Amino acid sequence: MxxxxxxxxxxxxxxxxFAQDSTEAKxxxxxxxxxxxxxxxxxxxxxxxxxxxxxxxxxxxxxxxxxxxxxxxxxxxxxxxxxxxxxxxxxxxxxxxxxxxxxxxxxxxxxxxxxxxxxxxxxxxxxxxxxxxxxxxxxxxxxxxxxxxxxxxxxxxxxxxxxxxxxxxxxxxxxxxxxxxxxxxxxxNKPKPAPVKAAEPVSIDTDGDGIVDKEDKCPTVKGVRANNGCPLDTDGDGVIDAEDKCPTVAGVKENQGCPLDTDGDGIIDSEDRCPTVAGVKANQGCPADSDGDGVIDSEDACPNVAGIASLKGCPAPKDADGDGVIDADDLLPNVAGLVALQGVPENLAIYFDTDQFSLTSESTTTVDAMAKLFKAQPSLKLKVTGHTDSRQSVQYNVALSKNRVFETRKYLIKNGVEAKRMKVAWFSELVPAAPNKTVDGMKLNRRVELKITK
Missing domain, CATH: 2.40.160.20 (Porin)
Structure with a gap:
């Protein structure tokens, strides 16, 4: 079953x-x-x-x-x-x-x-x-x-x-x-063949120029037999002579058959190295650039000195110590420091004459820079530590190193640094920076160290 x-x-x-209804047409x-x-x-x-x-x-x-x-x-x-x-x-x-x-x-x-x-x-x-x-x-x-x-x-x-x-x-x-x-x-589902177009009578002359369409290269535009039924275009720029303002010089249709001079400097675009900016013929159509730095004279703040575009053609400012802070903004332009500290290092030292605690002219330059930095950045704090060489007793050197610290601290306070932003300490000759056996070594030990903290 x-x-x-x-x-x-x-x-x-x-x-x-497989079967098909006899009434179906397709x-x-x-x-x-x-x-x-x-x-x-x-x-x-x-x-x-x-x-x-x-x-x-x-x-x-x-x-x-x-x-x-x-x-x-x-x-x-x-x-x-x-x-x-x-x-x-x-x-x-x-x-x-x-x-x-x-x-x-x-x-x-x-x-x-x-x-x-x-x-x-x-x-x-x-x-x-x-x-x-x-x-x-x-x-x-x-x-x-x-x-x-x-x-x-x-x-x-x-x-x-x-x-x-x-x-x-x-x-x-x-x-x-x-x-x-x-x-x-x-x-x-094969595509249907395209209908066959009936042949046109050979005697039709659509544009009425006396040349039948079969022999006319431009059957819908009146032309001349010398150009196979097309209008004359002497310069071959695609603009017929009847509409071409410059019929003997190849141009473009949007300029009525004449060559383009986009910037209007009298130099056609095909010969102009800077076709969209008015220039001079001596510079092949580009604006003059006397110092050759790529910034044209009309926009160059230093037209006779090669510079950089970002500075309007002037040279880049100097950075003597190479710390990334230009000298004009560097609080210590001859000492490499940090960009975040305006060119000041995190650790500095100032040096004193033998058996002295007054600041030298060289030391005040360094301390002045520190004072300017602390005025500009209120969040910074400073640790000030004093040191001596070993040519006196420890007790004497303790007092001397303390005096050096407080002299430095007093100078900073006088120049606007609040006392609460500073911590102080003094170590006599106990933490030398160099051996005390030479004159140069002892000079390095007669110091106050300034360490920036946050």
Whole structure:
């Protein structure tokens, strides 16, 4: 009985694709044949054990499709799947709708599909115990490979409606999924040949210049025979002599046939190195730049000295100590410091004469710079430490180093640095900067160190 049912279903499935109503005026525009293959996942439920399980088959098949409306195909599919000793088969009939117009999107064509299938398999305890009638929905796309050959990928999800034949009451079917890929060959839908244009009579002279259109290179514009029916253009610039203000010199149409002089400096653009800026002939149409620094004289603040554009043609300011702060802004232009401290180092030292604690003229220069920095940056703090050489007793040197610290602190306060922003300490000869064995070493030890902190 099942064989007859399958035969009737298959006949019903493919009859619409091969038969044609005698009343139809036209056959479908497109037809295609596909070889497909993939994996089918079939879900089951064993009612005895109450367990769900899935059976996966490797399947192969064929599919034929015919276009019934623009971007709508009716198709039939036969699939056979196998896994170990088990196998399955299905036959389906469906509609495929292309989401993009196939005439304009020929390389990539996504689609959605709806179909009905007859599915039979021997995964339950009774071999081919029943046949399912199912409905499925799917989606996929075609990708053009070459000519009429396409690659296809699609996914279909099916839902059983009811079963025919002997039913296995211990096992029930659930949904199934076909994951399919294949090659598609498509034919039909050839473009219509363009209508043949009737030959024009040989005697027509559209522009009335006495030269028939067949021999006239410019049949819609009155010309002369010497130029094959086209108007004369002596300089060959595309502007006819009748409309050309400069008929013997090649120009441009927007300037009525004359050469362009965009900047109006009397030098035509084709000979002007700076066609958009008025210049001088001696500089090939560019503005004069006497010092050659790339800044024209009219904009150069230093026209006779090579400079840089960012400074209007003047030379870059000097930075004697190379600390990145120009001398004009550097509080200590001859001592490399930090940009954040206006050219002042974080650690400085001032030096004193033997057995003295008054500031020297050289020391006051350094302390003045420190005072200016502290006025400009109120968040800074200062640590002031005093030192001596080793030529007196420790007790004597303690007092001397203290005096040097307080003399420096007094000078800073006098010049606007608040006392609360300074910490002081004195160390006699106990923290030498150099050995006390030479005159130069002792000179380096007679010092006050200024260390900037935050």
């Amino acid at each position: 099942k064989k007859y049912i399958l035969l009737v279903l298959l006949t019903t499935l493919f009859a619409p694709t 056959s479908p525009k497109r037809q295609s044949f596909a070889l497909i293959g993939g994996v089918s996942d079939m879900w089951y439920k064993n009612f005895v054990t109450r367990r769900d399980y899935v059976q996966s088959y490797t399947h192969f098949g064929i599919q034929y499709a015919a276009e019934v409306k623009p971007n709508v195909d009716v198709y039939g599919t036969l699939v056979y799947g196998i896994r170990d000793a088990k196998d399955m088969a299905s036959a389906g009939l469906g509609l495929r709708y292309y989401l993009l117009d196939r005439d304009t999107h020929k390389k990539f064509r996504p689609f959605a599909s709806f179909s009905g299938e007859v599915v039979a398999d021997n995964s339950t305890r009774t071999t081919y115990s029943d046949v399912d009638l199912t409905g499925s929905v799917g989606s996929g796309f075609d990708v053009k490979i070459l000519g009429s050959l396409y690659g296809r990928a699609m996914v279909n999800v099916g839902f059983p409606f009811f079963q025919l034949g002997k039913v296995d009451l211990t096992a029930g079917r659930g949904t199934y999924t076909h994951y399919t890929a294949g090659l598609v060959y498509e034919w039909g």
